[in-house]
Amino acid sequence: MQKLTTFLMFEGRAEEAIRFYISLFKNSEIKDLKKYGKEGPGKEGSILHATFSLNGQEFMAIDSYVKHAFTFTPSVSIYVQCESEEELTTLANKLGENGQVLMPLDNYGFSQKFTWVNDRFGVSWQLNLA
Incomplete structure (x- = not known):
């Protein structure tokens, strides 16, 4: 069975956002949090990959170390x-x-x-x- 998960790409503020979101919704938690080390390629301490839930709904997030010509848009909310x-x-x-x-x-x-x-x-x- 396929599983669909919302995936959020930040540029250096993923952990701050995740911790903010889980403070707002009941039944929320960080399930897994992996950070870049000294070896990179992302900034040390930034989020390589995270899985968290908001009121039981699972999300994933990263800090992209690549600068993109796009970011979040209200067309997806x-x-x-x-x-x-x-x-x-x-x-x-x-x-x-x-x-x-x-x-x-x-x-x-x-x-x-x-x-x-x-x-x-x-x-x-x-x-x-x-």
Whole structure:
């Protein structure tokens, strides 16, 4: 059986992002974290490969040592069904801090409470009240 996993490529801030994300979602943990050593090719201490879960959903991440002409884009986002207004507001505030609000928290017809933010790492999040 195939397994599908969201894979996030950072450029030097993967561990910071992972630790931030797992602090926001219950039932979250770092499952595996491998770092580059002195021998490289990435910067020593940066993430060679990580596996982590957010509320039971598995993700993978790396720090790319290669500079690319692209980064994260809102055309791909992580969609979160929040169970309460408090949860939605808390996540919106924390994820949006030092990031960018693409759609402010509001009623958009398709949802009574919805917001879309890019976090400070560039990852895009859609937050919806279930």
